[in-house]
């Protein structure tokens with residue numbers, strides 16, 4: 001897997017949301033760098049903490065704008081966010097229980113989230129948000 005570099009294809013057209021999405025790319029890169037240095041295991045707790053920060057801030061911002069704009073896909077979208085929340089909780093519980101969690105599992109989950117959620121589901125609200133004047 002390659003290091004992720006932000007480019008305009010990732011943009012949802014709202015700078016606040018783009019800045020938050022960049023945090024996900026930073027998590028992916030931090031995990032990659034750590035794994036390349038054989039420090040993947042040491043990085044896991046920090047990445048999981050960042051996942052919690054990310055989901056608490058970003059999902060509420062995004063869902064707030066969806067609500068404000070009357071986005072019809074809000075409930076289905078929130079269900080996807082709930083899957084991320086469940087995964088983060090699962091990872092934290094397993095780490096706290098002393099289970100060996102593969103750093104690869106985390107970086108793969110985050111990379112898939114970027115491709116399947118941000119690039120597909122988040123992109124569906126961009127037209128409406130732009131029409132409502134969000135920038």
Ligand SMILES: [Fe+2]
Pocket residue numbers: 021058062118122
């Ligand atoms: Fe998002």
Ligand SMILES: [Fe+2]
Pocket residue numbers: 062077081117121122
């Ligand atoms: Fe989302």
